[in-house]
Amino acid sequence: MAELAFFEDVARQRIRRERIFREHTDLLANGDEWLISRFRLSRAVLLELCAVLGPALARNTRRNNAVPVPLQVLTTLGFLATGTFQRELADRSGISQPTLSRVMPDVLGGIVSLTHLYIKFPYTVVEQANKKAQFAAMSGFPNVIGAIDCTHVAIRAPSMNENAFVNRKHFHSINVQVICDADMLLVNVVARWPGSTHDSFILRQSSVGRRLEAGAVRDGWILGDSGYPLKQWLLTPFANPQSAEERQYNISHTQTRSVVERTIGLFKGRWRCLDRTGGMLLYRPEKVCQMIRACAVLHNMAQLQNVPLPPGAEAACVRPDPDPQPQAFQPNGAAVRQRLAVMRRL
CATH class of the missing domain: 1.10.472 (Cyclin A; domain 1)
Incomplete structure (x- = not known):
């Protein structure tokens, strides 16, 4: 009878299974x-x-x-x-x-x-002077306070607005804006736009882009590739250099701006969840954007403490691949670039 009662209790789930920690x-x-x-x-x-x-x-x-x-x-x-x-x-x-x-x-x-503690754009004169000195020591290009590019983080096709996340390379992604300094520290990261969004649109809608357009920086430049518009505060390469000075400017510009490609490679190499070689992230876009922002903070923490990458964790340097869109420019930006091109030190 006892055995029968035991099995009845089991059948009725009266015996609670002991939790194992x-x-x-x-x-x-x-x-x-x-x-x-x-x-x-x-x-x-x-x-x-x-x-x-x-x-x-x-x-x-x-x-x-x-x-x-x-x-x-x-x-x-x-x-x-x-x-x-x-x-x-x-x-x-x-x-x-x-x-x-x-x-x-x-x-x-x-x-x-912790973003406000670790990711800061250099708006003050003192901060800008430090960034300019870093870039000048690295490449000799004067007055640079940052280099900009975008990178794609692959995601699973979302259930809503799926087409908006298909980038021009035909996979679903978040398009992430990155601005860095010469020490490969991130000074601005924007992770909220679907993969089909153009790089220049992200900059235009970002707080940094709006503030720079409003004149927040009077004497400093960001370097971008030919997918960005030429502005007084954003210098791009000559699309068709016509002189030795313009060709030399392009060489110096490319050498200096390449730091953002190396930074993105380091960023994705350190946090492999962002790198497409590790597959796509199987989460909602909102959660992926949260992961990207967290990785950006952690990247700067590691850089500031000189934490090395473990062997085998390096990602390939991101190759320049500007969005295919005709370059726009402001006349005063073109004048700044032309004046810079003829400077002997470049």
Whole structure:
């Protein structure tokens, strides 16, 4: 009779299965080389990041098995660094896939909230002087405060406005605007436009573009490729150079602007979830944009602390591939470019 009652209880689901908690792994106990290879940041930087995000990520719960803040942060960074499926990363960390899916948005949001501390466009005279000195030391091109380009992050075809996300290379993506300095620090990142959006439109609609157009920078230039319009504050190459001075200007311009191509390569090499060689991101566009912004903050954190890339993580330098659109220009921008072309130091 007892056995019969037992099986009846099982059939009626009266016996509650005992929850089994896996032991949480102390990932920070490992050395720098191991941590950088998996999370792209050194132990010191990871500890600082966990301390900053801790108050927002600590769970108010009486349970003894809440996911520790370092485990939340490092598992999320593991995804950004590799683009590996969530289930595999969760298994490595000793948590479940649903748990990782639940904590990731909070970690990403916390990192993005640090944007104002790590990504700053040089609007002040002092900031601009520093950027100009960096570029001049690198290539000799004067008065440069940044180099601009866009890059595509591949995504799964979204359920809404699917056609808007198909770029000119015929895959679905987010078109991301990047402006960097000579040290490959990101000074502006715009991640909110679908892949079909033209680079120049993104700049025109961005806060940096609007402020520069309004005269926020009086004596400094951004360098862009031929897909951007020539302006007094945005210098592009000569489409058809007619003189030795113009050809030399184009050579100097290309050499200087190439830093943004290397920066994008480093950015995607460090955070492989953004690189198409790792496949597309299988998330809604809004979440992908959040991931891109978080990666931008983390990129600058790594650069400022001189954290190296692990062997094999380098991405190929992004080749210049301007959007095929006739170049527009402002007369005063053309005058600035022509005057610069005849300067002997170029």
